[in-house]
Amino acid sequence: MKHPFYQKTKKEQRNVQIKVGLLALTIIIIFSVIGFVANLYLLPALLFPIVITIIAPFLDVPVMVEKGKLTYQSLLLLTENGQDGIIKLHGGTLLDYVYVIDSNWNAQQRKQFIIKEFLNGLINLIDEQKEKKDLDIKIKGTSYILNERTAEKLGFKVVKKDFLQQAILIFNYFNLLVTNSIGKGRLSFPVMKQIITIEANISTLLAKEYEIRALKNKIEND
Structure with a gap:
């Protein structure tokens, strides 16, 4: 079984995770600014858990695999x-x-x-x-x-x-x-x-x- 992600080196895997994290942070910041300007203060609060659930597998699954969980x-x-x-x-x-x-x-x-x-x-x-x-x-x-x-x-x-x-x-x-x-x-x-x-x-x-x-x-x- 050859999984393309786990065929990457540890450094390459971390780079993917960093890029995913930065993309998520960028999206949250952009919508936070939009929410502030448009007086939609709940927008970032609603968006944050959505973004977190989407990026979570890229961050926690490799860790759980490495730990044998x-x-x-x-x-x-x-x-x-x-x-x-x-x-x-x-x-x-x-x-x-x-x-x-x-x-x-x-x-x-x-x-x-x-x-x-x-x-x-x-x-x-x-x-x-x-x-x-x-x-x-x-x-x-x-x-x-x-x-x-x-x-x-x-x-x-x-x-x-x-x-x-x-x-x-x-x-x-x-x-x-x-x-x-x-x-x-x-x-x-x-x-x-x-x-x-x-x-x-x-x-x-x-x-x-x-x-x-x-x-x-x-x-x-x-």
């Missing part, structure tokens, strides 16, 4: 060891979408690539847990890539989002907007009710391993 199972699937032994699934971040999705791809090519990388990551996670012989461990995450039918076909159970998950999704709406738009190759507003929470035991996914691999192969051969 996040693990790339594929280019667009990360895992995090949560509390009570639950493995948290994270779809590709905005950082990943910017670096691994080819801007020349059409919407269908992007969709197929995103799903394929999710399945690749899932297979790698299953193989990893098989080696550890830890098949009862639970994995959980949110997804706007899979619909309920596909998720259940792969062995996941769709569960109701709790309050914290809802709050996090709402707070990160503009991050999701940019990520979703890159994923579809056009401006695309995420529909919050279509974002599902999924969970499964590794043993359940193992029982569906054939279907997971078959779907991945089908996408690769299309």
Whole structure:
């Protein structure tokens, strides 16, 4: 797995982060001035959290990866060891979408690539847990890539989002907007009710391993 961002040297990665940070600071300053001149004093206060959520993946994801808190199972699937032994699934971040999705791809090519990388990551996670012989461990995450039918076909159970998950999704709406738009190759507003929470035991996914691999192969051969 060759992720273009992590193929860069540490110095090059830091330079990217500095540029992103400076761009964000410039935007905030410009809109702060506009807000002051136009007597729109709430404008910078509203803009600040939006900008922060958009740039956050470029700053915190590499740090969490370096510290071992996040693990790339594929280019667009990360895992995090949560509390009570639950493995948290994270779809590709905005950082990943910017670096691994080819801007020349059409919407269908992007969709197929995103799903394929999710399945690749899932297979790698299953193989990893098989080696550890830890098949009862639970994995959980949110997804706007899979619909309920596909998720259940792969062995996941769709569960109701709790309050914290809802709050996090709402707070990160503009991050999701940019990520979703890159994923579809056009401006695309995420529909919050279509974002599902999924969970499964590794043993359940193992029982569906054939279907997971078959779907991945089908996408690769299309």
